[in-house]
Amino acid sequence: MKTIELNEKIECRGSYDVIVAGGGVAGCAAALSAVRSGKSALIIEKSQIFGGLATLGLINFFVPMCNGRGKQIIYGMAEEFLRLSIKYGYDTIPEIWKNGDPSDYPENGPRYITRYSADIFALALTEQLHTEGVDIMFDSVVSMPVMNGCHCDGLIIENKSGREYYEGKIIIDTTGDADVLYRAGVPTVQRGNFYTYIAKLITIDSCRKAAESGNIRDAMAGIAGGGSSLYGKGHPQGMPLFTGTTSEDVNNYLITNQLHMLSKLKQTDRFSRNVVTLPGMCQYRTTRRIDGDYVLREADVYRHFDDSVGAINDFDRRDYLYEIPYGTLICSKYDNLLTAGRSAAGEGYAWDVLRVIPPAIISGQAAGLAAAQAIDEACGVGAIDIRKLQASLEAGNVDIHFDDADIPEKDRRSAD
Numbered sequence: 001m002k003t004i005e006l007n008e009k010i011e012c013r014g015s016y017d018v019i020v021a022g023g024g025v026a027g028c029a030a031a032l033s034a035v036r037s038g039k040s041a042l043i044i045e046k047s048q049i050f051g052g053l054a055t056l057g058l059i060n061f062f063v064p065m066c067n068g069r070g071k072q073i074i075y076g077m078a079e080e081f082l083r084l085s086i087k088y089g090y091d092t093i094p095e096i097w098k099n100g101d102p103s104d105y106p107e108n109g110p111r112y113i114t115r116y117s118a119d120i121f122a123l124a125l126t127e128q129l130h131t132e133g134v135d136i137m138f139d140s141v142v143s144m145p146v147m148n149g150c151h152c153d154g155l156i157i158e159n160k161s162g163r164e165y166y167e168g169k170i171i172i173d174t175t176g177d178a179d180v181l182y183r184a185g186v187p188t189v190q191r192g193n194f195y196t197y198i199a200k201l202i203t204i205d206s207c208r209k210a211a212e213s214g215n216i217r218d219a220m221a222g223i224a225g226g227g228s229s230l231y232g233k234g235h236p237q238g239m240p241l242f243t244g245t246t247s248e249d250v251n252n253y254l255i256t257n258q259l260h261m262l263s264k265l266k267q268t269d270r271f272s273r274n275v276v277t278l279p280g281m282c283q284y285r286t287t288r289r290i291d292g293d294y295v296l297r298e299a300d301v302y303r304h305f306d307d308s309v310g311a312i313n314d315f316d317r318r319d320y321l322y323e324i325p326y327g328t329l330i331c332s333k334y335d336n337l338l339t340a341g342r343s344a345a346g347e348g349y350a351w352d353v354l355r356v357i358p359p360a361i362i363s364g365q366a367a368g369l370a371a372a373q374a375i376d377e378a379c380g381v382g383a384i385d386i387r388k389l390q391a392s393l394e395a396g397n398v399d400i401h402f403d404d405a406d407i408p409e410k411d412r413r414s415a416d
């Protein structure tokens with residue numbers, strides 16, 4: 001293979017306590033939590049808006065934050081972001097959850113969820129981060145961590161100005177793909193994705209429905225290229241899974257899906273519908289995650305962890321409860337690197353529970369606090385005082401442990 005060698009000097013454009021690579025919900029939570037702890041923070045986002053899959057990727061649904069029996073489980077910044085997502089736009093919070101925990105919850109009642117306007121949520125995130133003093137750098141790709149053994153001195157980025165370098169005491173990789181940590185040498189695992197590509201559509205009929213109901217949300221419909229479900233239903237037979245970790249794979253995914261979507265559109269009347277938004281990023285659920293100090297598994301359901309950074313619930317099945325161990329966010333050999341969101345260490349279905357929007361925000365909140373604490377304690381991210389981290393999370397309204405009384409009777413013995 002033909003190669004070239006570059007020997008260039010790159011200007012150091014700034015120095016921060018905490019640098020967050022990737023402005024999805026996990027990254028936004030991490031950056032906010034770092035500045036709220038009195039640290040300087042820079043967030044670098046390759047697109048032009050915040051929110052990642054939860055905005056740009058058109059996934060505009062906060063999955064349930066309760067146990068399905070009328071008790072809220074996920075609080076902290078996840079709840080703050082849920083409220084922020086609907087602050088300036090529509091919501092679908094069930095009436096019973098509008099003011100927090102319902103006092104009279106019917107069996108199999110509605111869960112604590114909401115849909116929101118993806119673009120309005122993105123604008124609200126910009127306002128929040130800007131107001132709270134996070135330094136924002138949109139339209140900039142983190143291309144390389146600069147490593148000194150297992151310590152990362154800073155990040156090389158690429159943007160309109162060219163190639164730049166930023167120094168950071170702690171680096172949090174919330175690219176969703178663990179791109180930074182992978183390039184830093186942190187062990188990662190990679191999994192596959194089904195064929196999914198969904199855009200937002202309006203039709204004459206959906207607009208009529210919205211005019212009748214007086215609710216603009218009714219105007220929004222969906223159209224899919226690939227339309228596979230979370231469990232792979234609808235994935236074309238013989239089609240390999242998408243990894244999302246090479247340019248070839250990403251381009252194959254995008255071109256195949258876009259042509260497929262267009263072929264569906266061609267079959268409909270061109271005056272009766274319009275695509276209002278195509279996804280601005282690949283709708284991959286999983287690309288790379290770290291092989292962290294701890295890997296969360298399905299068998300960890302109902303298990304308490306000493307280093308828990310937050311209780312979370314299954315978004316699909318009622319009752320199922322987990323905790324997020326801090327060990328899923330670090331590989332402690334790397335003293336100043338953290339991750340959060342969908343690149344946290346998990347396997348199988350437990351990882352599915354860990355990666356969705358509310359838990360991704362909780363792990364982001366924890367990563368930002370842990371970063372600030374590591375600076376204050378002058379130690380590696382693996383050596384921080386966990387009790388202190390948990391106390392800071394509790395001060396940020398996170399429930400660290402689920403309540404054993406919420407474990408169903410039949411599961412209590414196996415949880416002992």
Ligand SMILES: Cc1cc2nc3c(=O)[nH]c(=O)nc-3n(C[C@H](O)[C@H](O)[C@H](O)COP(=O)(O)OP(=O)(O)OC[C@H]3O[C@@H](n4cnc5c(N)ncnc54)[C@H](O)[C@@H]3O)c2cc1C
Binds near residue numbers: 047142281342
């Ligand atoms: C098809 C599908 C359906 C889903 N449905 C739901 C659902 O209904 N409800 C739910 O709660 N969850 C759902 N999820 C999961 C959820 O959307 C994500 O897991 C969650 O939003 C992940 O957030 P994150 O911040 O960890 O990562 P991401 O949202 O992936 O954010 C990563 C950010 O980093 C940026 N970035 C990447 N690389 C770089 C780089 N090198 N430099 C700078 N920036 C970079 C990206 O542009 C992006 O903004 C779904 C996911 C998919 C794919």
